[in-house]
Amino acid sequence: MERTVSDRVFFHRLKINTRTRVMVFLCLAAVYLLGIFFWGLFMPERAFEVNYTDKLLPPGAGHLFGTDFMGRDMLLRSVKGLSVSMVIAFLAAGVGSVIALAAGVAAAVLGGRVDGFVNWCVDLCMGIPHLVLLILISFMLGRGERGVTAAVALTHWPELTRVVRSEVLGVRSSQYVLAAYKMGKSRLSVAWNHVIPHVLPVYVTGVILLFPHAIMHEASITFLGFGLPADKPAIGVILSESMKYIASGNWWLALFPGIMLLTAIMLFDAIGENLKKLWNPDNGNE
Amino acid sequence: MGHNRGEDKKKEPVLTVEELSVSFSMYRRGLKKENLEVLHKLSLSVQAGEILAVAGSSGSGKSILAHAILGILPGNACMEGRMLYQGKFFDAKEKAKLRGKEIAFIPQSVDYLDPLMRIGKQVTGIRGTRERQRELFRKYGLDEDAEKKYPYELSGGMARRVLIASALMNEAQLIVADEPTPGLDLGMAREALKDFRELADQGCAVLLITHDLDLAVRVADRVAVFYAGTVVETAPSGDFLAGRDALRHPYSKALWDALPQHEFKPVSGTQPYAGSLPEGCLFQDRCAQRSGLCGGYIPMRSLRGGEVRCIHAK
Amino acid sequence: MQSETGKGMALEARHISFRYRKQKDWILKDVSLTVEPGERVGLTGPSGCGKSTLAKILAGYEEPLEGEVLLDGSLLPKKGYCPVQMIYQHPEQAVNPRWRMEKILCEGWIPDEKLLEDMGIEREWLRRWPSELSGGELQRFCIARVLGPRTRFLICDEISTMLDVITQAQIWQKVLELARKQRLGMLVVTHNMALAEKVCTRILSIHDCSLTSINGGIAG
Numbered sequence: 145m146e147r148t149v150s151d152r153v154f155f156h157r158l159k160i161n162t163r164t165r166v167m168v169f170l171c172l173a174a175v176y177l178l179g180i181f182f183w184g185l186f187m188p189e190r191a192f193e194v195n196y197t198d199k200l201l202p203p204g205a206g207h208l209f210g211t212d213f214m215g216r217d218m219l220l221r222s223v224k225g226l227s228v229s230m231v232i233a234f235l236a237a238g239v240g241s242v243i244a245l246a247a248g249v250a251a252a253v254l255g256g257r258v259d260g261f262v263n264w265c266v267d268l269c270m271g272i273p274h275l276v277l278l279i280l281i282s283f284m285l286g287r288g289e290r291g292v293t294a295a296v297a298l299t300h301w302p303e304l305t306r307v308v309r310s311e312v313l314g315v316r317s318s319q320y321v322l323a324a325y326k327m328g329k330s331r332l333s334v335a336w337n338h339v340i341p342h343v344l345p346v347y348v349t350g351v352i353l354l355f356p357h358a359i360m361h362e363a364s365i366t367f368l369g370f371g372l373p374a375d376k377p378a379i380g381v382i383l384s385e386s387m388k389y390i391a392s393g394n395w396w397l398a399l400f401p402g403i404m405l406l407t408a409i410m411l412f413d414a415i416g417e418n419l420k421k422l423w424n425p426d427n428g429n430e
Numbered sequence: 431m432g433h434n435r436g437e438d439k440k441k442e443p444v445l446t447v448e449e450l451s452v453s454f455s456m457y458r459r460g461l462k463k464e465n466l467e468v469l470h471k472l473s474l475s476v477q478a479g480e481i482l483a484v485a486g487s488s489g490s491g492k493s494i495l496a497h498a499i500l501g502i503l504p505g506n507a508c509m510e511g512r513m514l515y516q517g518k519f520f521d522a523k524e525k526a527k528l529r530g531k532e533i534a535f536i537p538q539s540v541d542y543l544d545p546l547m548r549i550g551k552q553v554t555g556i557r558g559t560r561e562r563q564r565e566l567f568r569k570y571g572l573d574e575d576a577e578k579k580y581p582y583e584l585s586g587g588m589a590r591r592v593l594i595a596s597a598l599m600n601e602a603q604l605i606v607a608d609e610p611t612p613g614l615d616l617g618m619a620r621e622a623l624k625d626f627r628e629l630a631d632q633g634c635a636v637l638l639i640t641h642d643l644d645l646a647v648r649v650a651d652r653v654a655v656f657y658a659g660t661v662v663e664t665a666p667s668g669d670f671l672a673g674r675d676a677l678r679h680p681y682s683k684a685l686w687d688a689l690p691q692h693e694f695k696p697v698s699g700t701q702p703y704a705g706s707l708p709e710g711c712l713f714q715d716r717c718a719q720r721s722g723l724c725g726g727y728i729p730m731r732s733l734r735g736g737e738v739r740c741i742h743a744k
Numbered sequence: 745m746q747s748e749t750g751k752g753m754a755l756e757a758r759h760i761s762f763r764y765r766k767q768k769d770w771i772l773k774d775v776s777l778t779v780e781p782g783e784r785v786g787l788t789g790p791s792g793c794g795k796s797t798l799a800k801i802l803a804g805y806e807e808p809l810e811g812e813v814l815l816d817g818s819l820l821p822k823k824g825y826c827p828v829q830m831i832y833q834h835p836e837q838a839v840n841p842r843w844r845m846e847k848i849l850c851e852g853w854i855p856d857e858k859l860l861e862d863m864g865i866e867r868e869w870l871r872r873w874p875s876e877l878s879g880g881e882l883q884r885f886c887i888a889r890v891l892g893p894r895t896r897f898l899i900c901d902e903i904s905t906m907l908d909v910i911t912q913a914q915i916w917q918k919v920l921e922l923a924r925k926q927r928l929g930m931l932v933v934t935h936n937m938a939l940a941e942k943v944c945t946r947i948l949s950i951h952d953c954s955l956t957s958i959n960g961g962i963a964g
Contacts, residue, residue, distance in 0.1 A: 323838055326803070326805075327852030328823075328826070329851070487878075641906075641909070644909070690912075694916070696911075700866075
């Protein structure tokens, strides 16, 4: 018999399969982000101290990202700034996700008035433009580190609350959970064996996907002057300072810190999206 | 009734599938990958004005056949073999071009509809007209109310009718229907199948994929019996009505025996899993006529006006 | 009262009425039905007629708006193992996709080797995930997991509609055999008259929210 080979779908041409690729990517991304985080966290103040002899140097061997108008090394300043942003984002995402988990689960399990109230709060928060809400809260709490952290924490729970609520509702009304109750399982046992394993992956990816938003928003309000004070090496401060120098041709002051911020945000986003894919039992084979 | 009205036309198959094999690369434990062949050297053809029913058990790869014909297999699939549409070579590019126009697909469930779009708008689509949609809705007993609904608001039966209606929006030459009857009661199922008959009588080629052998036999011209990823017998539907002796393959006979209106006696065993198929005949483990020759290559051969993949069939 | 009528141990629906929302039409109106142990009652009717709703009410998945469901003369238990168990049309929705088959099978009770063999469940399937089994194979698990000694009534809602005829016949032959052995009472919802006639001891049909009896079915 003649065998004609045609119409092939050459999806296996990639030598490494998708799952391995995703794992390698996840590890590299995590190493990069954690690297910046710890490097910045333990960086002494004098690493980017003022040095007027090296004022406004373009990028070169001595200073990879160049220096600013006070002669501070931009690479080290950016790393420190990003690290500060991450600390705030971790704090904020941590608080926000706990609020989201509690509110979402309460809404789904208790239903009725609680559900109505949680949904009302979610709608309220999502109805106000996000940046305006951030500025308001930060301003009310006297700006600074405390103001920014509170603002970012208090404005990032609504989306995740919705996700948690709908996931819990979905799994609670699924046939296998109803059947479990009929087989004499207690609420605790159903929660532990069915509900948590279903909601947890969605929740964790939700939290990871919160980070880029939190970092971005912290940088935004700091940039606008409602966040961290100007003496802090925050990425928002760096970017807003650089605006004054762009016109005079000191492009590196905005470009490199900007790229670092974007890279960090996109990596967090990609980690979240990939984990989502990896944990979904339906497309685990693709 | 009205079978074979397309006979005055030249009997050229609208779709020919030759020795089609489809395999998937799957993850086993951890990061290891494995190739799993789900369709094996499958051959069939459908002519204009004809309904070919593809009947077989769940998990035998029937839906994959439909997806392969339409070129909508997932990314981890690999396809071998040949497909001809109207006598021409039929590759992924052609498929994408003809899909939704000359080739209509009626999927298995409402999950294929956009959950956020109202039914009326969705059925009309990009190329259809409002009038045609209204006409089809009237024909399938869907009222004006249904137009304004969202997919999740439809009952099983209504959903099926919506899917059929949306497939018929454009002038289709080939209709691939994947399990259009479950969820419908007997009356509705007969109604739906009658619509397919009508379409075939107008000159369409219909590939009706179903596990409801009993209903399929009533409307189809020929029935392809599907087992473990390949076609084991193609027979005129009359043979299924005539009784088990008119059938050729032992598996077809087993199907006949298992119908509740006949013996309701099942053959023992289960369909082999795609990863651990026996060499040669795929049905041999459950077959009473098994002999040493069943382990070799079994070609499809013509027999009594049909085709069979069994060396013992007489 | 039970002893007076001599009925005693039975699953009974008394004057049940049901609709999903206040504004909607009644789906069931004043429906009464008794299923005795060892009896297999077929329930047929056009789609959307309320067959499945009645099945859910009898299994305790829905509360009737009027009327009550009694088991041996008292209301169905709200907690603990329910002696009335239901098997669904779509087995893939009735199992947790994140559990291995072994865990799914043993959720309600630990079936013995013999039952697994009877139901045609192969040992090797126990280590698999639900997405790695076909509908027919999953349905065997869904049936086996509710055939424990504490189950006395089975509500089967179109359990073989999605299966091919051989699997359908295999599963039904086994279910009938085991049901006879354990003297289970069954309510069989199906649109397939031929199947109802082969499986049930009597057949009812729902029309306009109420039940009518149809001749047919086999002797118990």
